[in-house]
Amino acid sequence: MRTLALVVVRAIAGVLLVLPTAHAESVSLPYDMMIDLPEGWRVDGPEQGKVGTDGLLRVQLICDTEACEKTQETCTVLMRRKPIEGADDVAKVRALYDSPFQRYFRLRAVLRNTSLDAEILKPLELVRIGDRDWYRVETDARHNRKSGLFAETVVNGLYVGAICKSCETGMVRHQDGQRILTSLKLRALKAAGVH
Amino acid sequence: MGILPAVPRSSEAAPPEPFTIDATIALEDRIAAALFLYRDLFASARRRWLMVLAWIVIVLLLVIGFQAWGASGKDDLQAFAKRFFSDLTGIPGLPLPLILVPAAIYYFLQPVIVRRRLRLWYRDEKLDQPFIGQYRFEAGGLVSAAADHTSAIACRRLGGIEETAGHVFVQLKDIEDVIVLPKPQLSPDQVEKLKTWASFCHVDGLGSALPAPESEASGEPNLTIRFVPTETDRAATLTWQQERPGMRRRRWRGFATAFLVTAAIPPLVVIFAWLFDPQRVPFRYTWPLFAEMLVTDLWKWILGFWAIIGVIILLHPWMRRSHARQLSRQLHKRLRYYETEFRFYADHLDTIQDGLHNRFRWAAFDGFERKDDYFLLRQRLGEPLTVPMRALDGDRLAIFERLVEDRITAGGHKVGEMA
Numbered sequence: 001m002r003t004l005a006l007v008v009v010r011a012i013a014g015v016l017l018v019l020p021t022a023h024a025e026s027v028s029l030p031y032d033m034m035i036d037l038p039e040g041w042r043v044d045g046p047e048q049g050k051v052g053t054d055g056l057l058r059v060q061l062i063c064d065t066e067a068c069e070k071t072q073e074t075c076t077v078l079m080r081r082k083p084i085e086g087a088d089d090v091a092k093v094r095a096l097y098d099s100p101f102q103r104y105f106r107l108r109a110v111l112r113n114t115s116l117d118a119e120i121l122k123p124l125e126l127v128r129i130g131d132r133d134w135y136r137v138e139t140d141a142r143h144n145r146k147s148g149l150f151a152e153t154v155v156n157g158l159y160v161g162a163i164c165k166s167c168e169t170g171m172v173r174h175q176d177g178q179r180i181l182t183s184l185k186l187r188a189l190k191a192a193g194v195h
Numbered sequence: 196m197g198i199l200p201a202v203p204r205s206s207e208a209a210p211p212e213p214f215t216i217d218a219t220i221a222l223e224d225r226i227a228a229a230l231f232l233y234r235d236l237f238a239s240a241r242r243r244w245l246m247v248l249a250w251i252v253i254v255l256l257l258v259i260g261f262q263a264w265g266a267s268g269k270d271d272l273q274a275f276a277k278r279f280f281s282d283l284t285g286i287p288g289l290p291l292p293l294i295l296v297p298a299a300i301y302y303f304l305q306p307v308i309v310r311r312r313l314r315l316w317y318r319d320e321k322l323d324q325p326f327i328g329q330y331r332f333e334a335g336g337l338v339s340a341a342a343d344h345t346s347a348i349a350c351r352r353l354g355g356i357e358e359t360a361g362h363v364f365v366q367l368k369d370i371e372d373v374i375v376l377p378k379p380q381l382s383p384d385q386v387e388k389l390k391t392w393a394s395f396c397h398v399d400g401l402g403s404a405l406p407a408p409e410s411e412a413s414g415e416p417n418l419t420i421r422f423v424p425t426e427t428d429r430a431a432t433l434t435w436q437q438e439r440p441g442m443r444r445r446r447w448r449g450f451a452t453a454f455l456v457t458a459a460i461p462p463l464v465v466i467f468a469w470l471f472d473p474q475r476v477p478f479r480y481t482w483p484l485f486a487e488m489l490v491t492d493l494w495k496w497i498l499g500f501w502a503i504i505g506v507i508i509l510l511h512p513w514m515r516r517s518h519a520r521q522l523s524r525q526l527h528k529r530l531r532y533y534e535t536e537f538r539f540y541a542d543h544l545d546t547i548q549d550g551l552h553n554r555f556r557w558a559a560f561d562g563f564e565r566k567d568d569y570f571l572l573r574q575r576l577g578e579p580l581t582v583p584m585r586a587l588d589g590d591r592l593a594i595f596e597r598l599v600e601d602r603i604t605a606g607g608h609k610v611g612e613m614a
Contacts, residue, residue, distance in 0.1 A: 100484040
């Protein structure tokens with residue numbers, strides 16, 4: 001009986017450990033959005049972000065855990081104030097890369113952003129992350145450079161992008177980054193308890 | 196002192212002895228003659244091209260200059276110069292060689308292209324076969340005879356000779372033609388004789404006062420008409436030439452080529468832009484996107500080009516007419532036009548101007564056409580004779596039509612029966 005109880009306790013503990021929101025901390029982003037940060041992650045700089053020369057608002061996320069010492073993971077959330085034209089968020093995400101020219105320049109940008117001679121690990125495509133569609137592409141950097149997870153979506157008509165960088169080399173990468181993307185929500189919805 | 200009496204050279208003073216030259220005039224000689232005859236037009240077309248090119252270069256340099264001025268901070272001349280030259284040799288300067296190199300190639304090849312076009316034109320018009328010309332040089336002028344056509348030209352209608360590496364040209368005054376003699380067929384003695392004759396027999400020479408060589412008398416003509424050729428007449432002939440089967444065929448071949456070339460331009464632009472981009476995405480990721488671009492976008496650009504060509508094709512008849520008008524104006528300015536008399540006989544046709552007497556046996560023609568206000572008598576070995584309707588007043592038209600119908604048939608079978 002003791003052993004059984006121990007197994008159950010361990011199992012529950014295990015479940016709690018792998019649950020992404022177990023130790024998550026919610027962070028408010030500009031434009032009424034919010035994300036949950038996995039354990040060990042924090043906002044580097046102001047939570048309201050900084051506007052770069054390209055007009056995009058950037059919120060830097062960094063990770064201080066032991067695992068991150070090795071992987072050097074970081075994420076940047078990018079947002080644009082100007083709403084995107086279109087019917088609804090789903091249509092707007094799809095419209096981001098309607099044209100092969102747009103897709104070409106996206107690939108060019110992410111490859112440049114990763115490193116010289118970088119490869120495409122996962123092609124640029126629409127994927128479901130959390131409860132929304134994202135245009136995602138993953139790059140694979142050469143020696144000693146960080147590979148990237150690049151994802152973009154539209155929330156309530158506003159463009160939201162994320163760039164996660166990591167030194168990981170296996171097939172499974174950017175797990176924390178994916179969790180952060182999954183957790184992206186509008187604050188109003190969160191308050192109403194809608195997922 | 197110092198003033199010498201004007202003693203004419205003996206060769207100019209004494210009428211030269213008549214002599215004859217027989218020459219075989221091949222296609223290349225005719226091309227040389229056309230190049231010589233219209234050398235001013237070809238040269239000005241080439242110069243015009245150079246001017247257009249210069250303007251394009253100036254505009255491109257200005258654009259690059261303005262951009263460099265803006266990028267260099269607008270105050271430092273040295274920074275501007277540095278930026279300007281780095282732009283010039285970099286990507287922003289790329290349009291310059293892209294436009295300049297093909298344009299310069301065209302400029303240098305233009306004489307070859309003109310020569311080739313002339314050759315094709317002579318072939319299309321079946322004027323590419325060699326013929327034997329007989330030229331008699333007399334004190335009073337020159338008589339040229341080839342197949343069924345003889346011309347007697349007085350010295351006052353001659354403009355002296357011009358020698359090139361391969362030919363001797365006898366220039367004609369106010370006649371849109373030139374007599375070409377291939378040099379390899381001339382002996383040095385003949386060339387000397389020609390020079391002596393030419394210094395006597397030209398519009399400003401002593402021979403200009405002499406009567407033209409006599410043509411055989413022909414008796415009473417069946418019909419005589421007179422008219423002064425005008426610029427409009429010249430345009431009518433040009434328009435007719437533009438609609439010749441060979442010209443039409445080449446035109447349509449040109450349009451077909453334009454369709455093919457413009458279909459290749461959009462994909463090539465994309466490929467070149469990709470090739471020249473130092474940050475280009477590797478080929479393995481690019482080619483599926485490129486294939487998609489063909490389907491989603493590039494065909495629209497191609498269709499756009501094709502629409503432009505379609506508009507050009509629609510406007511082309513009008514463009515051709517305006518070109519014919521413009522060219523006829525240019526050609527008309529080069530010559531003074533004399534009143535021309537056409538005398539129709541049973542076995543030949545004489546066309547007579549002051550100091551010029553052409554005789555065509557009917558066999559020289561292989562057909563006639565009526566086009567708007569003109570009749571065109573097609574020659575086997577040359578350009579057509581144009582007869583304007585205005586010269587055929589009263590019952591002349593009926594007589595003329597009966598005559599040419601009777602004398603000229605497509606196959607030429609009737610020709611010469613009554614001669």
